[in-house]
Amino acid sequence: MRWENLSPESEHSRADAALFGADAVTTRTFDTPEFRGITFHEIRARSIVNRVPGASRMPFEWTVNPYRGCTHACVYCFARKTHSYLDLDTGLGFDSQIVVKVNAPELLRRRLSSRSWQGEHIAMGTNVDCYQRAEGRYRLMPGILAALRDHANPFSILTKGTLILRDLELIEQAAQVTDVGISVSVGFTDEELWRTVEPGTPAPERRLDVVRALAGRGIGCGVLMAPVLPFLSDRPEQLRETVRAIAAAGATSVTPLVLHLRPGAREWFMSWLAGHRPHLVDRYRRLYAEGAYAPKWYQRRVTRQVHELAQEYGIGPARAGMPRRIRTPDRPTPPPVTEPTQLTLL
Secondary structure: OOOEOOOOOOOOEEEEOHHHOEEEEEEEEOOOHHHOOOEEEEEEEOOOEEEOOOOOOOOOOEEEOOEEOOOOOOOOOHHHHHHHHHOOOOOHHHHHEEEEEOOHHHHHHHHHHOOOOOOOOEEEOOOOOOOOOOHHHHOOHHHHHHHHHHOOOOEEEEEOOHHHHHHHHHHHHHHOOOOEEEEEEOOOOOHHHHHHHOOOOOOHHHHHHHHHHHHHOOOOOEEEEEEEOOOOOOOHHHHHHHHHHHHHOOOOEEEEEEOEOOOOHHHHHHHHHHHHOHHHHHHHHHHOOOOOEOOHHHHHHHHHHHHHHHHHOOOEEOOOOOOOEOOOOOOOOOOOOOOOOOOOOO
């Protein structure tokens, strides 16, 4: 995808984004510390509900992504490749060139109202985080949640962002009329590692505060323990500390997922590894020699260790991918959906 005449330096420039499915692009920068060095491309998209490809391992068919690119700047993020479709850089560009679908709430409400829509589950946070830093300014999620609530449409949210706490009242309202799942991503609790591989995210302890806050409101919240980073966060004592902290926060479940390295993410992560942990480069090349995923024996070992620790600390493993649903007095939790053991979530 090519954005002709797009000038990142311009405060209010417009560009032809017909190939992207938008009427226009407004490029905007903000001179505030939290957004310094970040360019926002505000678009009016033509659609917002996306069908997951049939070959995908995802346990759901539909997603909503109000943003493309992510200021979390996780060096391993599998979604980096999507920026190349816009002729944007998958490295620093993915972290600092953020596409904002400013009409996302109205598009969603229109889709949910259409006769062709059958009320299928919608997953959010499966590509980039819908509660990344930009959401604090653009406030797209309240309108999205209100639309889902008003149509009693089931949904789930996966996030590393603490901003979800702003919308707790809307989430609770939605849970009274439909099935809602919330999951927080915490792959490890090592703060030194966090600062280098997830520099734009809230600290792991702050994310666990979200779990605590949700539990305090009677909202069940699972933790996606992802990614487990080979040779960086997979030592037995590291896994134990992470599971212990997750259990102490009141999580209803913990689901471990080992790092996977798709094209786009692989190059960026390996570049980071060469600069920060050069002694591990050859080990990673061997471990991921067969493709994007670590060998099944390694994945099974990590999964077994985490599940044993979860049992020890009194929390049960969950099926990967679909966050555990909120329990409400009016709506008992339905049986779990059969889901794959390997999932590629952010």
